[in-house]
Amino acid sequence: MALLEVSGLSVSYGRVAALNDVSLTVREGEIVTVLGANGAGKSTLLRAILGAVPAKAGGVTFAGEDVSREPPHARIARGLCLVPEGRRILISLSVEENLLLGAHMRRDTEAVRREMDAIYGRFPNLAERRKMLASCLSGGEQQMLAIGRAMMARPRLMMLDEPSLGLSPLFVSKLFALIRELNAEGLSVLLVEQNTTKALAVAHGATVLELGRVIMAGDPKALAADPRLQEAYLGEGAAAPAPY
Amino acid sequence: MLLQQLVNGLMLGAIYMLVAVAFTIAIGVLNFLNFSLPGLFMLGGMLAFGMMKLGWPWFLAFAGALFVAALVSLIVERFAYRPMQGSDPEVPLVSSLGFLVLLENLMLIRYGSDQQPFPALMPDMNLRIGEVVIGIAQLVSLGISVALVAWLSWFLAATNAGRRIRTVAESRETALLMGIDIRSLVPALFVASALLAALGGILFAVNYQQVSPFMGEGIGFKGVAAMIVGGMGSIWGAVVGGLLIGLAEVLSISMLGADVVNITVYGLLLLILIVRPQGLMGRPATREKL
Numbered sequence: 001m002a003l004l005e006v007s008g009l010s011v012s013y014g015r016v017a018a019l020n021d022v023s024l025t026v027r028e029g030e031i032v033t034v035l036g037a038n039g040a041g042k043s044t045l046l047r048a049i050l051g052a053v054p055a056k057a058g059g060v061t062f063a064g065e066d067v068s069r070e071p072p073h074a075r076i077a078r079g080l081c082l083v084p085e086g087r088r089i090l091i092s093l094s095v096e097e098n099l100l101l102g103a104h105m106r107r108d109t110e111a112v113r114r115e116m117d118a119i120y121g122r123f124p125n126l127a128e129r130r131k132m133l134a135s136c137l138s139g140g141e142q143q144m145l146a147i148g149r150a151m152m153a154r155p156r157l158m159m160l161d162e163p164s165l166g167l168s169p170l171f172v173s174k175l176f177a178l179i180r181e182l183n184a185e186g187l188s189v190l191l192v193e194q195n196t197t198k199a200l201a202v203a204h205g206a207t208v209l210e211l212g213r214v215i216m217a218g219d220p221k222a223l224a225a226d227p228r229l230q231e232a233y234l235g236e237g238a239a240a241p242a243p244y
Numbered sequence: 245m246l247l248q249q250l251v252n253g254l255m256l257g258a259i260y261m262l263v264a265v266a267f268t269i270a271i272g273v274l275n276f277l278n279f280s281l282p283g284l285f286m287l288g289g290m291l292a293f294g295m296m297k298l299g300w301p302w303f304l305a306f307a308g309a310l311f312v313a314a315l316v317s318l319i320v321e322r323f324a325y326r327p328m329q330g331s332d333p334e335v336p337l338v339s340s341l342g343f344l345v346l347l348e349n350l351m352l353i354r355y356g357s358d359q360q361p362f363p364a365l366m367p368d369m370n371l372r373i374g375e376v377v378i379g380i381a382q383l384v385s386l387g388i389s390v391a392l393v394a395w396l397s398w399f400l401a402a403t404n405a406g407r408r409i410r411t412v413a414e415s416r417e418t419a420l421l422m423g424i425d426i427r428s429l430v431p432a433l434f435v436a437s438a439l440l441a442a443l444g445g446i447l448f449a450v451n452y453q454q455v456s457p458f459m460g461e462g463i464g465f466k467g468v469a470a471m472i473v474g475g476m477g478s479i480w481g482a483v484v485g486g487l488l489i490g491l492a493e494v495l496s497i498s499m500l501g502a503d504v505v506n507i508t509v510y511g512l513l514l515l516i517l518i519v520r521p522q523g524l525m526g527r528p529a530t531r532e533k534l
Contacts (some may be wrong), residue, residue, distance in 0.1 A: 047421075050421065052420050052421055071425065072420060072421065072423050073423040073424065073425045075423075076422075076423035077423070081423075082421055084418070084421050088415070088417075088418040088421065090410070090411055090414050090415070090418065091414070092410065092413075092414050093407065093410060093411070093414075097407055097410075100404070100407060101407050101408075101411055101422060102422070103404075104404045104407060104408055104422070104423070104424070105404075105423060149422075153423070
């Protein structure tokens with residue numbers, strides 16, 4: 001069953017078109033990755049799905065309901081959430097307060113406590129620093145906190161915007177293992193990534209954007225072998241293989 | 245005698261404190277120096293006076309004055325703040341200053357420009373501790389102010405709504421992505437700061453038994469000074485700043501004479517700005533607020 005259905009979505013910033021007629025589907029339990037060079041419109045796509053930027057045309061259906069006209073807080077209440085680019089940890093709040101902020105719309109205090117303890121169990125580094133300001137965390141820990149914060153909203157679909165950006169190779173591996181683990185527990189994932197190889201390796205479906213349009217979509221294994229994917233990053237006729 | 249002056253200074257400082265906290269909420273969360281707040285302070289005192297003059301019991305008059313102040317603050321939000329979202333922060337500052345002038349002149353038309361005597365609510369009830377005399381009304385005001393600010397500080401630190409407010413204070417963009425409904429939060433903050441300012445005005449009227457259409461100006465600007473002294477955007481900074489300005493004012497009246505009050509108060513402000521530009525409890529040049 002399709003959990004998220006984006007159909008014909010277009011977004012403009014002033015007179016500049018950022019997204020043009022983009023469609024994609026995430027089925028329940030899937031990891032779908034969105035690839036593309038800088039400026040291809042990947043972040044805009046995630047923001048438009050959340051409702052944080054207005055769509056000029058097209059619609060978003062989540063869990064069978066048309067949410068196109070709903071503001072972000074209503075969509076998040078339905079189980080959609082975003083781990084934003086650059087993590088956007090709140091540095092004037094403590095680690096624990098950042099986690100609680102993720103659950104700010106929930107009233108089931110006891111379940112929130114239990115789930116927070118589960119997140120501390122998963123990320124012992126966060127548990128050790130729970131009372132410290134979030135600005136004290138390393139980049140990798142901040143990414144774990146951003147994901148933990150998103151989990152506190154009890155999402156059905158988690159959108160991650162370039163989560164591996166700026167992380168050490170060790171943390172990148174941990175991150176992708178975590179994404180697999182969460183997915184195995186039933187979470188659906190829409191993943192925007194620069195690390196094409198790793199993203200295609202975990203994904204069940206993939207879409208490639210170029211200048212705000214979908215240029216390729218389908219099976220990640222087939223896409224990984226397609227020379228046009230490298231062209232989307234490096235420009236027409238690029239022959240050199242990707243660095244990794 | 246010095247002890248008596250210290251007590252009086254703290255009582256006055258409690259009122260500055262309420263105004264300073266109102267300012268600090270507006271600037272700390274909304275980045276908006278809301279100059280309608282002195283007007284709302286005055287509205288609290290003047291309307292409580294007006295309604296009691298109509299024969300209303302004091303508690304109804306106070307509730308009515310607070311209600312009207314909250315309502316006016318929503319109008320300020322709608323017309324001075326919301327349409328100016330995309331512009332420089334100075335633009336809503338000036339339009340809110342317009343509201344201050346408007347409110348003052350509306351009260352001027354209704355009640356005239358003279359000082360009006362505010363009826364004594366708790367006549368001749370004083371506590372005597374040795375040489376020091378403490379009016380019950382003063383003590384009650386101090387208690388209410390401190391309790392309210394302590395509650396507010398707890399609310400911001402320990403509730404979901406408080407965390408939402410602190411998130412908006414740090415980054416509106418992040419708040420939006422976290423599903424915080426900024427459009428309903430902003431009017432709520434305007435109401436909260438209006439209630440603090442108007443309550444300050446009512447307590448001022450009760451303590452000093454006089455009101456006038458221009459009572460907000462001097463106090464409003466000292467409230468701003470108190471906020472800056474304490475550190476902009478810090479609640480406890482506003483508390484410290486308010487009490488400090490109140491003490492400085494009362495002590496300089498008794499020791500140096502009434503003529504130099506403003507020199508002392510604003511001299512203190514200048515001194516603190518030179519020595520510690522971020523204010524006593526402010527954090528230097530970060531995004532951290534409240």
